[in-house]
Amino acid sequence: MARRSSRSSKRVLAADPGIGFSLQLTCKEKTQTDNGDIACQLCKLGDRENQLLLCDGCDRGFHSTCLRPIVFRIPSGSWLCPLCSSSHRGSITDFPLVQTKIIDFFRIQRPFDLAEGARKRRKTNSGIFLKKKSRRLLAFTPSKDPSQRLKQMASLATAMTNSGVEYSDVLTYMPGLAPRSANDASLEKGGMQVMSKEDKASYDQCKEMSRGGACPPLMVTFDSHEGFVVEADGLIKDLTIVAEYTGDVDYMSKRENDDGDSIMGLLFTESSSNDLVICPDKRGNIARFVSGINNHTREGRKKQNLKSVRFNINGKAHALLIAIRDIHKGERLYYDYNGYQHDYPTEHFV
Numbered sequence: 001m002a003r004r005s006s007r008s009s010k011r012v013l014a015a016d017p018g019i020g021f022s023l024q025l026t027c028k029e030k031t032q033t034d035n036g037d038i039a040c041q042l043c044k045l046g047d048r049e050n051q052l053l054l055c056d057g058c059d060r061g062f063h064s065t066c067l068r069p070i071v072f073r074i075p076s077g078s079w080l081c082p083l084c085s086s087s088h089r090g091s092i093t094d095f096p097l098v099q100t101k102i103i104d105f106f107r108i109q110r111p112f113d114l115a116e117g118a119r120k121r122r123k124t125n126s127g128i129f130l131k132k133k134s135r136r137l138l139a140f141t142p143s144k145d146p147s148q149r150l151k152q153m154a155s156l157a158t159a160m161t162n163s164g165v166e167y168s169d170v171l172t173y174m175p176g177l178a179p180r181s182a183n184d185a186s187l188e189k190g191g192m193q194v195m196s197k198e199d200k201a202s203y204d205q206c207k208e209m210s211r212g213g214a215c216p217p218l219m220v221t222f223d224s225h226e227g228f229v230v231e232a233d234g235l236i237k238d239l240t241i242v243a244e245y246t247g248d249v250d251y252m253s254k255r256e257n258d259d260g261d262s263i264m265g266l267l268f269t270e271s272s273s274n275d276l277v278i279c280p281d282k283r284g285n286i287a288r289f290v291s292g293i294n295n296h297t298r299e300g301r302k303k304q305n306l307k308s309v310r311f312n313i314n315g316k317a318h319a320l321l322i323a324i325r326d327i328h329k330g331e332r333l334y335y336d337y338n339g340y341q342h343d344y345p346t347e348h349f350v
């Protein structure tokens with residue numbers, strides 16, 4: 001169990017302390033206050049004791065909110081500060097921009113033919129004009145330039161390999177975790193919205209494109225405050241399905257003390273022992289890198305351009321990230337991590 005300063009008592013929530021740390025930490029001396037208490041190595045202050053994490057390697061102190069990315073939950077194992085952890089010594093390793101390696105990483109079987117997809121889309125979308133007001137969901141539109149798509153996929157592969165996450169664009173049911181049968185959307189308290197036939201066609205189209213390597217127009221970059229972040233690399237129209245939130249499905253009750261800062265609610269039932277979550281720490285896709293808004297401030301709330309929405313698709317619960325307005329090239333993607341519950345601490349989010 002990672003330790004906090006013995007003067008602290010409150011639990012801090014969430015995060016991966018080590019990924020791609022980018023602060024310049026050169027002072028190796030342990031920082032202390034005038035009365036000998038351990039102070040934060042970064043801001044040099046000994047205040048906010050409940051946030052002061054102690055490194056298991058060197059015993060130095062760090063405020064969880066001074067670290068970049070911010071650490072929201074005390075890791076359950078030992079915790080090493082950026083000076084002691086290997087992620088500080090080696091910076092982020094770029095995934096090679098090599099087609100064959102990218103095809104292997106994303107397990108692309110039959111490359112999706114964009115021209116063919118567009119022809120198909122025109123046919124299946126023949127009713128879109130009439131249904132314009134029904135607010136149906138749109139499949140994402142991949143960038144036309146194959147070399148740009150390759151760069152987008154390499155950027156995601158960089159984030160995934162540096163975070164130790166294997167690519168998966170579907171919900172995974174692993175032995176020892178919740179079985180597939182536990183994901184029964186009809187158990188949702190109050191009922192879960194059933195995806196319409198038209199929206200399902202858009203959803204299926206997204207899945208087919210992803211299987212063929214025609215990814216959404218997104219680029220993953222590293223930000224010193226937020227860690228890996230996702231940015232639009234082309235126009236994303238309002239109501240576009242940007243990504244499905246994927247990862248291992250597990251019972252929420254088994255994950256209450258999990259260190260993961262990316263756990264997403266999937267099913268909320270009458271009996272909390274049947275509630276499910278998606279855990280993208282081992283397997284997942286681009287959705288797990290999308291930033292959250294600070295929902296304590298007006299400025300933070302204004303950043304939201306996606307919404308996470310759960311649907312009953314063929315009897316199973318799924319969580320999708322959907323554009324809630326047009327998103328322009330270069331804009332960072334944000335949604336409210338507290339969409340369903342209100343226990344994700346975002347007051348320190350930028």
Ligand SMILES: C[S@@+](CC[C@H](N)C(=O)[O-])C[C@H]1O[C@@H](n2cnc3c(N)ncnc32)[C@H](O)[C@@H]1O
Nearest residue numbers: 015069070226227228261262289291292349350
């Ligand atoms: C779901 S993960 C997002 C991916 C994460 N940035 C990464 O590198 O793995 C949530 C974590 O990202 C960081 N994060 C997300 N949104 C943020 C924001 N608006 N400000 C600061 N940190 C943020 C926090 O460290 C948070 O615990």
